[in-house]
Amino acid sequence: MTEKSIIFFDIDGTLLDHDKKLPLTAKEAIFSLKDLGHEVAIATGRAPFMFADLREELEIDTFVSYNGQYVVLNGQVLYKNPLDQEALHSLTELALKNDHPIVFMDHEDMKANVAHHDYIVESMESLKIAQFPSHDPLYHEDRDIYQSLLFLQDQEETIYEEEYKQFDFIRWHPLSIDVIPAGGSKAIGIDKITTELGIHKGNQYAFGDGLNDIEMLRQITNSVAMGNAHPSAKQAAAFVTSSVDEDGILQGLKKVGLLK
Incomplete structure (x- = not known):
């Protein structure tokens, strides 16, 4: 097992605010994580082609898309689970x-x-x-x-x-x-990545806000729900941060001790 951490971020309502904009504090926080040597990944219900620009802006090439059905690690397809x-x-x-x-x-x-x-x-x-x-x-x-x-x-x-x-x-x-x-979720996709990288559960983090984040937030030990999250997502998470448009990403990373 490696000792480095990996942090998964949902997109809509988590990385992006209600106007689909990426707050500057969130962008800076992600690059701070990378500078500290952490792995940063995306976990979303979106299709890969729906957030290519965001991946480029944040220099992220590891992601869970389609709520766990299409998983890419370091630019290479790791797992696929198509519909019947x-x-x-x-x-x-x-x-x-x-x-x-x-x-x-x-x-x-x-x-x-x-x-x-x-x-x-x-x-x-x-x-x-x-x-x-x-x-x-x-x-x-x-x-x-x-x-x-x-x-x-x-x-x-x-x-x-x-x-x-x-x-x-x-x-x-x-x-x-x-x-x-049936049974597909972001949690399964995340498990494929963390297993491949050999990252211990204690070094896994996830941020989300929606109903499709619940399994992920329950599975990840250090899970964070946004302040604007659905009540069920907040209940599933270990921590709750401020809303996406109130520096929620930065404040959440401070709350779990990844940033100061």
């Missing part, structure tokens, strides 16, 4: 009948099964990213899809949860949920 193709095909057919559009996502791109839908527009615009899914209803056939986005209102996912036990459904927007392999 047969079940995804069935879910897509049911969703189409219910007027619930789907976006299929692999490691390079994302495609929608409908040409236009207001739910897709509103949800994707909230991410404030350059990419927008184009139309390709057959994109999920004969390729690995690591996550899908299902667009529907709150509680409408119940029919899918009951029918498709191969998947977990995690809401990230009032009009959209993530569809990932």
Whole structure:
């Protein structure tokens, strides 16, 4: 086991504020960690192509994406866990009948099964990213899809949860949920990295704020929930820091003793 530490950061609501901006104190804190010899990584529900600019800005090449389904260590793919193709095909057919559009996502791109839908527009615009899914209803056939986005209102996912036990459904927007392999989580992706690097649990840290961070925050001994976090995320974490727009990253790193 190595004695160096590794710190995993969620993106939305953790590294990025509500305007999808990276606070200067957070950026400076990350480079301070690197200067001290620590490993810094990202753990997000986003696709790799959705945060390439952020990785470049922070000089990070280790990440857990798609809530643990596509993991990269030092620029090399370490772990892949795609959705069950047969079940995804069935879910897509049911969703189409219910007027619930789907976006299929692999490691390079994302495609929608409908040409236009207001739910897709509103949800994707909230991410404030350059990419927008184009139309390709057959994109999920004969390729690995690591996550899908299902667009529907709150509680409408119940029919899918009951029918498709191969998947977990995690809401990230009032009009959209993530569809990932059952049992998949950021925690599993993180474990792949920490095992490969030989980093002891006592030297593992994680920062998050959302429902998709709960398993990660429970697993990591030194876990930190942002002040703006969902109540369930705060309950799962060992520590709670201030909100993302109140220097939450810097204050949290001080709280766990990584920075002074």
